Amino acid sequence: xxxxxxxxxxxxxxxxxxxxxxxxxxxxxxxxxxxxxxxxxxxxxxxxxxxxxxxxxxxxxxxxxxxxxxxxxxxxxxxxxxxxxxxxxxxxxxxxxxxxxxxxxxxxxxxxxxxxxxxxxxxxxxxxxxxxxxxxxxxxxxxxxxxxxxxxxxxxxxxxxxxxxxxxxxxxxxxxxxxxxxxxxxxxxxxxxxxxxxxxxxxxxxxxxxxxxxxxxxxxxxxxxxxxxxxxxxxxxxxxxxxxxxxxxxxxxxxxxxxxxxxxxxxxxxxxxxxxxxxxxxxxxxxxxxxxxxxxxxxxxxxxxxxxxxxxxxxxxxxxxxxxxxxxxxxxxxxxxxxxxxxxxxxxxxxxxxxxxxxxxxxxxxxxxxxxxxxxxxxxxxxxxxxxxxxxxxxxxxxxxxxxxxxxxxxxxxxxxxxxxxxxxxxxxxxxxxxxxxxxxxxxxxxxxxxxxxxxxxxxxxxxxxxxxxxxxxxxxxxxxxxxxxxxxxxxxxxxxxxxxxxxxxxxxxxxxxxxxxxxxxxxxxxxxxxxxxxxxxxxxxxxxxxxxxxxxxxxxxxxxxxxxxxxxxxxxxxxxxxxxxxxxxxxxxxxxxxxxxxxxxxxxxxxxxxxxxxxxxxxxxxxxxxxxxxxxxxxxxxxxxxxxxxxxxxxxxxxxxxxxxxxxxxxxxxxxxxxxxxxxxxxxxxxxxxxxxxx
Amino acid sequence: xxxxxxxxxxxxxxxxxxxxxxxxxxxxxxxxxxxxxxxxxxxxxxxxxxxxxxxxxxxxxxxxxxxxxxxxxxxxxxxxxxxxxxxxxxxxxxxxxxxxx
Amino acid sequence: xxxxxxxxxxxxxxxxxxxxxxxxxxxxxxxxxxxxxxxxxxxxxxxxxxxxxxxxxxxxxxxxxxxxxxxxxxxxxxxxxxxxxxxxxxxxxxxxxxxxxxxxxxxxxxxxxxxxxxxxxxxxxxxxxxxxxxxxxxxxxxxxxxxxxxxxxxxxxxxxxxxxxxxxxxxxxx
Numbered sequence: 001x002x003x004x005x006x007x008x009x010x011x012x013x014x015x016x017x018x019x020x021x022x023x024x025x026x027x028x029x030x031x032x033x034x035x036x037x038x039x040x041x042x043x044x045x046x047x048x049x050x051x052x053x054x055x056x057x058x059x060x061x062x063x064x065x066x067x068x069x070x071x072x073x074x075x076x077x078x079x080x081x082x083x084x085x086x087x088x089x090x091x092x093x094x095x096x097x098x099x100x101x102x103x104x105x106x107x108x109x110x111x112x113x114x115x116x117x118x119x120x121x122x123x124x125x126x127x128x129x130x131x132x133x134x135x136x137x138x139x140x141x142x143x144x145x146x147x148x149x150x151x152x153x154x155x156x157x158x159x160x161x162x163x164x165x166x167x168x169x170x171x172x173x174x175x176x177x178x179x180x181x182x183x184x185x186x187x188x189x190x191x192x193x194x195x196x197x198x199x200x201x202x203x204x205x206x207x208x209x210x211x212x213x214x215x216x217x218x219x220x221x222x223x224x225x226x227x228x229x230x231x232x233x234x235x236x237x238x239x240x241x242x243x244x245x246x247x248x249x250x251x252x253x254x255x256x257x258x259x260x261x262x263x264x265x266x267x268x269x270x271x272x273x274x275x276x277x278x279x280x281x282x283x284x285x286x287x288x289x290x291x292x293x294x295x296x297x298x299x300x301x302x303x304x305x306x307x308x309x310x311x312x313x314x315x316x317x318x319x320x321x322x323x324x325x326x327x328x329x330x331x332x333x334x335x336x337x338x339x340x341x342x343x344x345x346x347x348x349x350x351x352x353x354x355x356x357x358x359x360x361x362x363x364x365x366x367x368x369x370x371x372x373x374x375x376x377x378x379x380x381x382x383x384x385x386x387x388x389x390x391x392x393x394x395x396x397x398x399x400x401x402x403x404x405x406x407x408x409x410x411x412x413x414x415x416x417x418x419x420x421x422x423x424x425x426x427x428x429x430x431x432x433x434x435x436x437x438x439x440x441x442x443x444x445x446x447x448x449x450x451x452x453x454x455x456x457x458x459x460x461x462x463x464x465x466x467x468x469x470x471x472x473x474x475x476x477x478x479x480x481x482x483x484x485x486x487x488x489x490x491x492x493x494x495x496x497x498x499x500x501x502x503x504x505x506x507x508x509x510x511x512x513x514x515x516x517x518x519x520x521x522x523x524x525x526x527x528x529x530x531x532x533x534x535x536x537x538x539x540x541x542x543x544x545x546x547x548x549x550x551x552x553x554x555x556x557x558x559x560x561x562x563x564x565x566x567x568x569x570x571x572x573x574x575x576x577x578x579x580x581x582x583x584x585x586x587x588x589x590x591x592x593x594x595x596x597x598x599x600x601x602x603x604x605x606x607x608x609x610x611x612x613x614x615x616x617x618x619x620x621x622x623x624x625x626x627x628x629x630x631x632x633x634x635x636x637x638x639x640x641x642x643x644x645x646x647x648x649x650x651x652x653x654x655x656x657x658x659x660x661x662x663x664x665x666x667x668x669x670x671x672x673x674x675x676x677x678x679x680x681x682x683x684x685x686x687x688x689x690x691x692x693x694x695x696x
Numbered sequence: 697x698x699x700x701x702x703x704x705x706x707x708x709x710x711x712x713x714x715x716x717x718x719x720x721x722x723x724x725x726x727x728x729x730x731x732x733x734x735x736x737x738x739x740x741x742x743x744x745x746x747x748x749x750x751x752x753x754x755x756x757x758x759x760x761x762x763x764x765x766x767x768x769x770x771x772x773x774x775x776x777x778x779x780x781x782x783x784x785x786x787x788x789x790x791x792x793x794x795x796x797x
Numbered sequence: 798x799x800x801x802x803x804x805x806x807x808x809x810x811x812x813x814x815x816x817x818x819x820x821x822x823x824x825x826x827x828x829x830x831x832x833x834x835x836x837x838x839x840x841x842x843x844x845x846x847x848x849x850x851x852x853x854x855x856x857x858x859x860x861x862x863x864x865x866x867x868x869x870x871x872x873x874x875x876x877x878x879x880x881x882x883x884x885x886x887x888x889x890x891x892x893x894x895x896x897x898x899x900x901x902x903x904x905x906x907x908x909x910x911x912x913x914x915x916x917x918x919x920x921x922x923x924x925x926x927x928x929x930x931x932x933x934x935x936x937x938x939x940x941x942x943x944x945x946x947x948x949x950x951x952x953x954x955x956x957x958x959x960x961x962x963x964x965x966x967x968x969x970x971x
Contacts, residue, residue, distance in 0.1 A: 673796025675789050676888055680720050683895050690902045699805045702907050704846075707809045709903035711835075713896045714816045720892035721820065726871055727828050733863065734816055734832065737839055740855075744848045748921070756851050756926055757934050763851075763858050764946045768953030770863050774870045775957035781874050790885070 011062035012070040014055050015089045018099055019145045021052045026138035033131035042114035045134035049110050049141055053103035059096045067093065067529040071151055071219075078154075085216055090151035094353070094530040097523075098148035098285055101357055105277045105364050106141050108497040112368050113137065113269035115493035119375055120267055124174055133173060133267070140166035144278050148285060152217040153206045156286065160250065161199065163279045168192040170274065171266040184265045191259040198249015198256055205242035208235060222292040230296065240293050240300035243286065244307065251283030252334045253311045253341055258593055260334055264326040268371030271326060276333050276367050277360035284340045284356055288349045291531060295347070302449075305345030309455035312338030316462035320469070320575070321586025324400050325370045328470050331589075332426065333363055335459055339441055342452055348444035349531050350512065350524045355437035357523075358508040362425040362434055365501035369419040372494055373474060374399050376412050376487035384482045397483065402470065403569045407479040412489045416475050418502040423471055425505040427464040427551045433508030435548070440512070442547055443540040457550065464551040468558025473566040480568040704745035711738035725777050725787040729770070736766050804845065812838040825871045829864055836860040847926040 025048025033041040063069060069092025076086045089095075113133070121127045143166055147159025172188030179186075210216055212235045213224040225236060247253065252260040263275050274280070287294060287304065294301045312335045319331035336359050343352035377399040398404065409416045425432035428439065438460060445453040479485040489495075512523035561574050576583040585591075670681075711734060718731030740759045747755025777787060784791055812835050819831040836859050843852035924930050935943050 671796060672885075673793030674885060674888075675792065676720055676723075676885060680888065680891060680895070683716060683720065683892070683899070687895055687898045687902065690899070694902060694905060698799060698801045703802075703805060703809075704842075705907040706904055707812065709900055709907065710813055711816055712903070713900040714813070714820060716899065717892050717896040718816075718820045720896075721889050724825055724828075726825055726867060726874075727819070730819065730828060730832050730867060733859075734819070734835065737836065737859070740851075741839060741842065744843055744846050744851060747848065747926075748846050751921060751925070753926070753930055753934055756848050756931055757939055759848070759851050760854060760931065760935070761939075761942055761946055763854055765949065767858055767863055768950050770866060771953045771957045772960070774866060775960040778870065778874065779960045787874055 011058045012066075012072055012091055014058050015070075015072045015091045015149065016074055018052045018055045018059070018103065018149065019089075019142055021048045021055065022138045022142035022145065024048060026135045026142070029131055029135050029138065033134065034128065038114070038118060038130050041131050041134050042110075045138050046107060046110040046114065048138055049103055049107045052141065052145070053100070053107050056096065056099040056103050059091050060100060063091070063093060063096055063529075069093065069095075069530065082214060083210065083216070085152055085154045087155055088151045089149040090218065091149065092530045093526050093528075094285075094288060095148050097353065097357070097527065098281075099145065101360050102141065102144050102148065102278050105360050105501075106273060108500050109269050109273045109277075109364060109368065110134075110137065112272075112371075112494060112497040113267075115491060116269055116371055116375065117267065119378070123378060124177060129173070133170075136166055136169045136173070137269075137273070140170065140274060140279075144282070147282055151219070153209060153221070154216050156289070157199075157202060157206065160202065160246075160282060160286075163274070163282065164192060164195045164199070164250070167195070167263070167274050167279055170270040171263045173266055173270070178265055187259075187262040187265040191263050194256050194259040195249050198246045201242040201245025201249070205239045205246065208239045208242065212236075212239070218289065222290075225293055225296060236293055237297040237300050240290070240297045241303070243290060243293070244300060244304050247283030247287055247304075247341065248307065249283075250286075251280050251337050251341060253283075253307050253338060254314060257311065257315065257334050258596060261327050261330045261589070264324070264330050268326070268367060268374065271330070272364045272367035272371070275330065276363035280333065280337055281340070281356050281360070284337070284344055284352055287341070287344045288353060288531070291344070291347075291349055294344075301345050301347065303345070305342045305449060305452050308338045308340070308342030308345055309452040309459075310338070311335070312342060312459040313455050313462070314338075316459040316466070318586055318589045319466045320462060321573075321583055321589075323402050323573075323587075324398075325373065325402050325405075325470065325474065326367070326400055328402075328466060329363070329366055329370060332366075332463065332466065335463065336363065336426075338459070339438065339456060342456060343441045343444065346445055346448045346452065348441060348448075350527050351437070351440040351444050353527060354512045354523050355441055357511060358425070358433035358437040358505070361501055361508050362422045362432075362505035365418060365422040365498060365505050366426065368494075368498055368501065369415050369422060372415045372490050372498065373405065373408060373412065373419075373487075375490055375494070376408065376415070377405060377483050379488050380411075380483040380486035383486045383488075399483070401569065402473040403567055403571070404481045405474045405479075405484045406477045406481075406566060406568075407475070407484060408487060409475040411479075411484070411487045414489060414495045415498070418495075418498040419475070420471065421502040421505055423467040425508075427467050427555065428460055428547055429551055430544075430548060431509060433505050433511075435544075436509035436512065439544050439547055443543045446540060446543050457547065460547055461550040461554045464554025465558050468555040469562055472558060472562040476563075477566055480566070701745050701749050705742055708738045708742040708745070711735075711741065723788050723790055725780075725789045726774075728789060729773055729777070733766065733770070736762060801845075805842075808838050808842050808845075811835075812842070826868065829867050829871060832867075833860050833864045836864070847921050849926050850928045850931045851926070 025045050028044050029041050033044070069090065072089040072091060074087045074089065076084075078085045117130055117133050121130050121133075140163060143159050143162025145159070146162060147156055150156035150159055168188045168191055171191050172185045175185045175188070176182075178184035206216065209221055212232060213221045213228075215221055215224070230236075249256045260275055260280070264271055266274075294304070315331045315334035315338060319328050319335065322328045322331060336355070340352045340355050340359070343349070343355060381397055381399060421432065425434040428435045430436075442453060442456055442460070445456055510522070512521060561578070567573050573583065573587075579586075715731045715733075715735030715738060718734065719728050722728050722731065740762055743755045743759050743762075747753060747759075780792065781787055815831045815835040815838065819828045819835065822828045822831060836855060840852045840855040840860070843849075843855060
């Protein structure tokens with residue numbers, strides 16, 4: 001099967017292992033994990049991903065010699081009529097970039113998760129659930145690999161759906177916990193359904209693609225699109241618009257972003273891996289993959305850029321007003337994804353992919369560090385004793401609320417350092433990675449679309465502001481609760497991945513340095529093999545200066561507002577005094593969820609209840625089903641049994657018997673018992689026989 | 697005698713037919729038996745005439761044997777009738793209708 | 798019409814008449830006696846047909862032994878008359894009609910079907926049908942049937958005795 005690849009060195013043939021290794025890992029854990037303990041499970045899961053990273057590296061090396069890539073066929077999947085979709089792996093620079101990023105970051109997060117989940121399952125009183133987590137985690141990586149290596153829309157969609165499923169499973173990992181005992185499950189449901197809306201758009205795009213171009217394979221579709229696309233009127237535009245719908249669902253853009261903040265209900269490694277680094281980038285990857293179609297539909301591309309820009313600013317404003325440490329990061333993710341979406345919408349695919357990579361590093365770092373902080377707060381909370389804690393507050397203690405933190409710089413120094421690196425990278429301070437990637441996007445935007453540039457710049461300013469706010473609230477000032485005062489630092493199994501990610505966040509900019517510096521445009525040249533000729537990002541000095549300056553101004557503003565003291569629980573946020581009602585709106589995330597609830601959820605629930613109770617039960621079941629069908633059927637069977645079977649069929653049988661009896665009775669009369677009669681019959685026979693012989 | 701064979705055979709046929717009618721018509725078992733003897737007698741007559749015609753004595757030998765057999769048959773048959781009479785106290789053959797179905 | 802024909806006719810009439818009388822007679826004794834007459838007539842006919850031995854055997858055995866046996870049984874059973882209930886109404890007419898049919902068919906066969914010539918009396922010798930001649934055949938070519946017939950007569954005798962034997966224990970004296 002997959003030994004038949006083009007001569008690209010046998011290394012390309014190893015590509016399927018990037019999927020099979022995580023699958024193997026999850027199967028082993030599924031079968032033996034619970035019996036063999038946490039250590040075994042952790043090692044198996046992390047090694048599976050680690051080995052997958054190794055395989056991705058081999059692909060990287062294979063591509064050095066054959067930069068145009070290869071297609072590794074696996075199986076023939078569907079062949080119906082003119083639709084022939086096999087499952088093949090497309091190994092080129094774009095997919096390999098994603099493979100490396102996903103497997104590399106996943107390995108580090110897996111290692112982190114071993115330590116994190118060890119604490120978490122004890123905190124939630126269910127140590128047995130440890131194995132299940134890693135089974136889901138490996139399944140997620142396997143699905144993500146299917147997504148990035150797919151060579152057709154259909155294969156990509158399979159991975160798309162797979163990651164959506166794993167997201168649902170992992171958000172609702174503690175399904176019986178959360179608000180009212182059902183909050184986590186509801187968050188999972190919200191994620192799944194919102195993604196479904198996006199998936200619906202993706203499906204329509206697939207149908208249109210197949211209808212217009214007769215194939216679902218990327219290479220064939222792109223070739224045909226370039227030939228006949230412009231002549232087909234708005235078909236390509238329609239396809240790309242529906243692809244955008246899919247991307248807004250998966251990558252949390254306006255208006256389908258609402259699931260991502262709620263998804264923070266899942267354990268922190270989940271938030272780090274799925275909702276920061278990998279799954280949410282699938283939309284951007286998809287747009288980059290189908291760039292040929294977007295190049296043919298400039299109107300859609302423009303819309304993509306606007307959606308990205310508006311989302312970036314919108315989410316950044318909300319992040320300013322959040323108190324939950326993870327919610328801030330969630331909205332920050334949405335905002336940064338907006339940056340990437342805007343980049344690919346403007347045609348700056350390399351810039352978008354570059355930011356995708358660096359964002360994976362520092363956002364994963366930030367989430368994992370936030371997890372470390374939360375673990376520390378929980379530890380401190382346990383240390384002070386439940387008695388005192390519950391006596392102090394009427395409500396349960398929320399270890400994720402930043403108002404319960406403070407002064408952790410001294411208590412958890414390693415965590416503080418890495419968090420600082422991550423925050424500065426996110427804010428775009430040179431020479432950390434975020435500066436280079438974000439700046440490239442800004443530079444390209446300034447060239448192509450000044451309006452978008454304005455939006456993105458404003459978002460960048462707010463990014464620096466809310467990250468500064470977060471740093472100050474969590475790590476500086478006095479500890480505002482006893483839990484914070486007693487928070488311990490975490491063991492190396494937690495801190496080691498953090499340090500690794502911090503290094504990547506610091507040095508990630510080297511991937512695509514701007515012109516003039518040594519090893520410049522590394523990523524550009526690399527991706528050019530797949531994306532076609534790409535205009536290399538220019539280094540616009542003015543833009544760089546403006547963005548850096550704004551970042552510093554943002555940090556300064558945060559210092560001014562929160563430097564003197566962050567609010568504790570129950571105290572008003574200092575920003576509220578300045579912004580007033582605007583801040584209330586920010587706190588409540590513009591009441592978007594409530595709006596959706598009224599506009600969409602409530603009518604839908606009412607409709608489904610109506611359909612279920614009235615239409616289904618009353619009309620269909622009781623009315624038609626019972627009255628018409630059941631009674632009718634019973635009537636028919638009764639008629640068949642009594643009216644037809646009994647008189648006709650039984651009657652026929654009975655009548656047959658009666659006739660036989662009567663015939664027998666008649667025939668019986670021959671047996672008179674009289675000898676003379678018998679003799680007479682002999683004579684009759686004799687006479688007849690003789691007459692036959694003589695006269696016939 | 698120069699009587700042609702046909703006349704003899706005709707006589708034989710008549711006697712035979714009379715015998716049959718007797719078997720069928722009479723109710724007295726003994727008379728029925730006698731009718732049977734009449735039939736046998738008619739057959740004997742036919743045989744004798746054929747013997748004369750073909751000048752072969754075998755016909756007469758045959759008749760001899762028929763008479764012997766008829767004698768045996770009468771003995772047994774009358775014994776049967778006597779046995780039946782003991783139970784039925786009647787020789788009406790219409791009484792012996794136990795095989796009536 | 799030659800003398801032979803007249804003789805034949807006379808004998809035939811006697812035979813037929815006695816047969817009919819046997820059938821019609823109400824009294825069984827009369828029937829038996831009529832049958833004896835029939836046998837005698839037929840025996841005379843035999844005599845005329847060059848079957849002297851057979852004729853006398855007929856008289857001796859048939860008319861002498863068999864009919865006597867019949868008479869004995871009739872008198873033993875007191876079966877002179879039988880009741881005159883009319884059962885089987887259709888039996889009589891049907892029997893008569895069918896008998897007529899049969900007769901017609903047989904006559905048809907004899908007169909139409911088969912051609913024959915009158916037998917010349919001169920060819921047959923004086924010894925044709927005489928006891929020595931018949932005896933010769935009986936004890937040479939047909940010895941086996943002869944012996945078997947004797948066994949048959951023995952069997953009939955035994956049978957007759959067994960059938961009329963009384964059940965054991967029914968009668969005091971054997």
